[in-house]
Amino acid sequence: MAEVVKVSKSTQKKSILNWFLSCAVGGNYEFMHGVGFMYSMVPVVKELYPNDVEKQKETLTRHLTFLNTEPEVGTVIHGVTIAMEEQVAAGADCDADQIVGLKSALMGPLAGIGDSLIQGIIIPIVLALCIDLTNNGLVLGPIIYAVAMYAIMVGCMWACFKLGYNKGGDAIVDVMAAGTLDKIMNAAGIVGCCVMGGLIVNYxxxxxxxxxxxxxxxxxxxxxxxxxxxxxxxxxxxxxxxxxxxxxxxxxxxxxxxxxxxxxxxxxxxxxxx
Known part of the structure; x- marks a missing residue:
């Protein structure tokens, strides 16, 4: 196997930016987020196979499959996938079925974590704070909400991507198997219920x-x-x-x-x- 060539940090950022801008673009019942995921892999594939157009097409086609996960936390899948594609480009014994199978295994649990954290906790808390600011006469409340949510989404995407990229798929699966996922889900559910209770009283x-x-x-x-x-x-x-x-x-x-x-x-x- 040849030496593994790591994808540059700038290419990693381009990949996450593409995902951020296109994760919901082209969504349909056949691919869901798959089109956006494939587009996010374009800069990665171009760097791994700069002079091999056929290999670029083959790799991108491999990633045009069904994917349905939470966009922010789901970037763990991007990190794991790019790390595996680096191994494939170096000639490692890793086929397309392994990559697609790992994506399919991770997308459901990560969607559960992401929906609980982002939609069940973070969005209601930030929204409630900004509604209070607006009700108290601060006309910039909606703008603060938009800026805060974009900052949180981008930060969460990058942090989760690096986690998947640095730790790899096996480590993520081990974390889930160890019961960490259940603990996160239970904690998120408790905090989410508390937040929703506060929203009910006030609104x-x-x-x-x-x-x-x-x-x-x-x-x-x-x-x-x-x-x-x-x-x-x-x-x-x-x-x-x-x-x-x-x-x-x-x-x-x-x-x-x-x-x-x-x-x-x-x-x-x-x-x-x-």
């Missing part, structure tokens, strides 16, 4: 508007009953009803439409108010 508004007069005393159902039992219990019940509907297979758009109808009918009847 889901639902109150009972019914009042009764009993023996000359006004009885407000919201303050005298619901708030006495558990403050913000109605927003909590509404949120739990939406979660149950989602888990039972209802489409989100149908749930949104149902809530609109619910708000119009019960608002006009004077039963509930925001």
């Amino acid at each position: 889901v508004n639902l109150q009972c508007a019914l009042n009764f007069t009993i023996s000359g005393t006004e009885f407000n159902i919201q303050t005298a009953l619901f708030d006495a039992i558990c403050p913000k219990i109605l927003p909590l019940l509404l949120t739990l009803a939406c979660v149950k509907a989602l888990r039972s297979g209802k489409k989100s758009i149908h749930i949104i439409l149902a809530m609109v109808v619910f708000a119009i009918i019960f608002g006009l009847l004077g039963i509930f108010s925001a």
Whole structure:
């Protein structure tokens, strides 16, 4: 086997930049993120096989396969794949099936980790902070959110890429087999629930508007009953009803439409108010 030629750092950055800009471009049910992944491998393949166009075509075709993972944390796959392609270019005993098989093995678990961390924790926390800033009169709140999220996404992509590139596929698989994945998922779920609980209290508004007069005393159902039992219990019940509907297979758009109808009918009847 010839000496392994490492892909330059600038090419690695170009590869991740291509992925960042195109991971969702050309998405379809046949390839999902596969088109974006193939495009991200273009600078790598050109550096590994600078004078062999046929080899470039063969390698890029190998990576035009189904891939569905979380874009930020999923760059672990890029790092592992590029490290393996370096070995292939040096003549190592590593065929296309091994590379494609490893990608398929990693994409599901990494998607679970990434969705829990990015969508379940980081996005709600950053979004809630920027909404508060905007509500307090800071008009740059949306811009701060956009800049912060782009910085987090790029930083996470690069860190996860280097982890896969330096550690290799076997090390990543060992981490998952050791139960680290379950611990991360459980921790992410707990933090995510705490964050969502805070969001429900601050941003889901639902109150009972019914009042009764009993023996000359006004009885407000919201303050005298619901708030006495558990403050913000109605927003909590509404949120739990939406979660149950989602888990039972209802489409989100149908749930949104149902809530609109619910708000119009019960608002006009004077039963509930925001």
